Amino acid sequence: MRSRLPVLRDRKRYIAFELESEGSVRSGDLIREIYASQVSLFGDMGASKNRIKLITFNGGFGLVRCSHRRVLECRAVLATVRAVGRNRVAIRVRGVSGTIKTATEKYIPQPILQAVDDERRIDLGLVSGSVARIRKKEIDLSPDDKKITEGSGTQYVGLTYFDLCGGDTNADGTSDGV
Amino acid sequence: MSYYECDVRSLPEGSDSPSRLALVARRLGYSGMIICNRATNGPLFGAGATEKIDKIDVARGVELVASSPRTLHSRTAALRSRFDFLAACGGPERIDRAACEDPNVDLLLHPQERGKRLGITAAKAARDNQVTIGIDLGPMIHLRGSTRIKWAETVHQDLKLIRKFDLGLMITTGPKSHLDLRAPREMIALARMVGLEDYEAEEALRLPERILGLNRRRWASPGVEML
Numbered sequence: 056m057r058s059r060l061p062v063l064r065d066r067k068r069y070i071a072f073e074l075e076s077e078g079s080v081r082s083g084d085l086i087r088e089i090y091a092s093q094v095s096l097f098g099d100m101g102a103s104k105n106r107i108k109l110i111t112f113n114g115g116f117g118l119v120r121c122s123h124r125r126v127l128e129c130r131a132v133l134a135t136v137r138a139v140g141r142n143r144v145a146i147r148v149r150g151v152s153g154t155i156k157t158a159t160e161k162y163i164p165q166p167i168l169q170a171v172d173d174e175r176r177i178d179l180g181l182v183s184g185s186v187a188r189i190r191k192k193e194i195d196l197s198p199d200d201k202k203i204t205e206g207s208g209t210q211y212v213g214l215t216y217f218d219l220c221g222g223d224t225n226a227d228g229t230s231d232g233v
Numbered sequence: 234m235s236y237y238e239c240d241v242r243s244l245p246e247g248s249d250s251p252s253r254l255a256l257v258a259r260r261l262g263y264s265g266m267i268i269c270n271r272a273t274n275g276p277l278f279g280a281g282a283t284e285k286i287d288k289i290d291v292a293r294g295v296e297l298v299a300s301s302p303r304t305l306h307s308r309t310a311a312l313r314s315r316f317d318f319l320a321a322c323g324g325p326e327r328i329d330r331a332a333c334e335d336p337n338v339d340l341l342l343h344p345q346e347r348g349k350r351l352g353i354t355a356a357k358a359a360r361d362n363q364v365t366i367g368i369d370l371g372p373m374i375h376l377r378g379s380t381r382i383k384w385a386e387t388v389h390q391d392l393k394l395i396r397k398f399d400l401g402l403m404i405t406t407g408p409k410s411h412l413d414l415r416a417p418r419e420m421i422a423l424a425r426m427v428g429l430e431d432y433e434a435e436e437a438l439r440l441p442e443r444i445l446g447l448n449r450r451r452w453a454s455p456g457v458e459m460l
Contacts, residue, residue: 075411075412077412092377095377095378095381096426127421127422127425128422128426130418130419130422131419131422131423131425131426133419134374134415134419134420134422134423135373135374135423137374137375143410143412144412145411145412145413145414145415147261147416148416148418148419179278179279181244181245181278182244182250182278192256193253193256193257193411194253203244203245203248204248204410206242206246206247206248206409207242207247207248207249207409207410207413208410209248209410209412211248212244212248212249212250213248213249213250213253213254213257213410213411214249214250214252214253214279215250215252215253215256215282215286217252217279217282217283217285217286218250218252218253218278218279218282220282220285
């Protein structure tokens with residue numbers, strides 16, 4: 056039995072996003088945070104019009120469904136998500152599409168985040184600490200002096216390969232100094 | 234489509250190096266950003282590394298915090314030649330007004346803090362001296378509940394004045410970390426929530442580039458420009 060007439064079915068959009076976070080985030084916590092910021096931004100009645108629902112989330116990339124008239128509002132909701140639990144996060148919208156298939160094919164690539172197992176140290180005078188993770192040329196550094204990140208509420212200091220060139224004493228032979 | 238993020242804080246004020254912020258900003262779709270650390274917070278960490286990152290323009294600016302109009306004027310005069318971009322941190326009405334009356338100031342930041350509105354005299358002075366007003370959308374991301382409501386009320390009032398006097402407008406999230414940076418389209422969506430039209434928000438993201446272009450001109454003598 057068909058539950059609804061096809062003409063009465065709502066049109067939808069699927070927003071593919073990437074979650075940048077400092078630690079691992081579970082999908083249940085993420086959707087709770089998205090709902091909380093949605094209600095905070097629009098109130099109960101406004102939020103009901105967005106029809107936001109988390110379709111998939113694998114820890115890095117995910118899909119959110121929303122009403123096709125409220126894509127901009129949903130972008131604003133995703134942009135206001137600041138932290139999940141104690142993890143600072145940022146949701147980056149990668150694209151919007153009309154079907155799950157195209158959204159997945161076009162906008163959700165293979166993960167490129169690289170966790171670092173062995174403890175590599177960086178000492179640059181003002182900042183020193185151990186490398187937490189690397190993503191292409193971007194490095195997250197767990198600082199020895201936690202005061203340095205106090206103002207921004209983050210856990211890691213964000214650096215790049217370009218900051219390290221030449222000056223590192225613990226270089227393992229590579230020219231970029233990591 | 235050359236969007237700029239006009240008020241980025243890097244190490245030691247924020248928690249990210251300028252090059253990390255530049256890489257993330259480029260990935261998000263910005264064509265430039267202006268680092269506006271406070272002058273009192275010590276030298277910038279790793280400023281040279283940003284030159285190795287192509288396809289993004291990283292400009293050095295400075296944010297001034299002054300306790301009296303007199304110190305504000307003397308600091309702007311001293312720092313104008315050293316930086317491409319001068320932002321003044323507002324707050325008390327007399328500081329807002331002093332910043333708007335100083336043609337050396339490019340941007341007046343944070344007048345919405347603690348429920349403080351922009352005054353009419355300050356707005357008129359800003360129009361005469363071509364000072365742009367910055368709206369910091371950071372509270373939209375960081376705050377919830379009643380404090381955010383008060384902030385939004387102040388922004389609505391400021392927007393009325395900005396439209397009435399046709400003032401230049403910039404929007405930023407005041408990022409202190411790459412996690413605070415938001416892509417231009419998200420900025421437009423956030424700006425729409427506080428009552429800006431889409432075209433106004435786009436124009437606000439493009440304005441920093443125009444002002445940097447004007448500030449970077451080199452003058453051989455009054456009226457003679459080096460090309």
